[in-house]
Amino acid sequence: MTIAPERLRGSAPEGRAAQAASPTPRRRRNHRGRNAALVGFLFLLPSLLVFGYFAWWPIAQSIVLAFQQTNLVDPAEWVGLRNFEILFADPLLGRAALNTLWFTVLSLAIGLPVPLLCAVLMSELRRGGTLARVLAYLPVVVPPVVAVLLWKVFFNPGESGVVNSLLALVGLGPFPWLQSPELAMPSLVIVATWSGAGTAILIYLAALTGVSTELYEAAELDGASVWQRVLHITLPQMRGIILVLLLLQIIGAIQVFTEPYVMTDGGPANATVTILLMIYRYAFLFGNYGVATALSVLLALVLVLVSALYLRLTRSWSSR
């Protein structure tokens, strides 16, 4: 943020030189170019301020804070790698990492194939397409907290719970959904999928309209069955968007917070403590912002690593 005001002051007297040096087509109209630099800056001012304060500064601060100890009262103290040592000594870290990984794997297992199949089926609807889209997207509109609280009621243990009553119709249960360490995480995944699948369906549907259709004709003449066409024509053309959504789902799932925080608060027996829940607790329960930031930085590294690895893998796949 300190660069900007200097640039404003500097642009008036030095503008002519800068304009002459830059090989833009507008060089001829010096006056307008200088005017553009100044007025452009005025128009950019709101975004520069907002991004400076709430995006760029926190990003830079995160790296510094990870190596500091601060309790918001005394001046921040440089502690080197202390925060990371504290973190790695915490037995909950491994548990939270495994839980987060488990959540991610489970939500991909449902969250990837189901929306894709729904979108393919919906794209072949002759009528009722709008209704299907509205129905699919409706859960996305429900505020996440409401969705989580609602499903918490559905997952009530005992025979009067909604999910248990449904399962009782086919002679199963009752299950202690959120009270059992084994079932708690899958329950959270169901809620997260309920809230998220609609977006994926709509994006896949939009991508399906972009699939070039000439190949279907040829495949049909060659006697390819419908599913062969889906498998060998539709899916390969949608590979790009599928891979992007997969990456976004992974990145989103690693940052899961609302579901474990509101539904289980990490329990039972720490079965649903996730990385973000740990960050939240370190900062706002223990007041240890340094360690919380250190964990955030580790999380950021993991996300970058996942993205980089992913891009590398997909590039080698798509070049085949």
Added chain:
Amino acid sequence: MTGPALRPAAARRTPAPRERTILSPFDWRRPRIFVGWRAMHVALFVGLVGFGAIPIVWMVRAAISSTTDLVQRPLSLIPEPARWENIPTAWNLLDIGHYLVNTVVLVGGSWIVQLVVSVTAGFALAVIRPWYGRYVYGAFLVTLFVPGTVTLIALYLTVLDMPLLGISLVDTPWAVWLPAGASAFTILLVKQFFEEIPRDLFEAAQLDGAGWFSIFWRIVLPMSKPILAVVSLLSIMAAWKEFLWPLIVLTDPTTQPLAVALPRLAQATDPAYLIAGMLIASIPPILIFLIFQRSIVSGIGFTGLKG
């Protein structure tokens, strides 16, 4: 389930702008494919209704039921007896009106900030195009790759003690309004839209002596209603769904939105009343979606990716 005889008529009514899809008209005439796909479509609708609509209908039902009715007949979708008085009771008991006003204030401010930031930045980058514009744009885009939750703590400490200003935004609506503007995604959307406007218009206006500001106000903004609508819908819906950030920066219960207040109230409230509160929190976004579903759905379609 209309018979095959009706389909040619339907095809004639829509004068075939639509290309063929995976299934051809010939496929639809084959009994096995026809029956199979119709069955799958029925299953799809059953699934969509069961998962998409029934939980929401159940929430409506639970909001006007007695707790004993909920325990005794959890699967019924019709309350017996219907207790409409639950809603006013919950409204008064949980002070929902107050939290709802908080929510509307937070959503409204976030919307305005996001609109102002994205429109002014989009205009500067796409229309004025100062020489440093591409670097600024690059710096905006970089933030797309850093998820908000990663910088959560640093953002909180920034809001707690604003650099250079030395003030704290915590427990004020500004703590929610201003960070909402730091969304590179909407700037990207608006910039792309503005770039589609023919530059001849601006040149002509300039020859007539119009300054940048009147180009912005008289030419660009009136032409941008579609993109302003999309950005508004996306930002309003996102702000209404926000949970973690207001939970952190609004510690004073009197400033909290409904989403943050509900889990706190959940611990000591009769389920039926709590669900009435949840219903009230869901009605505005659901209504906005149902009214504007066409532009929201197509907005998500053409903007592609918005988690």
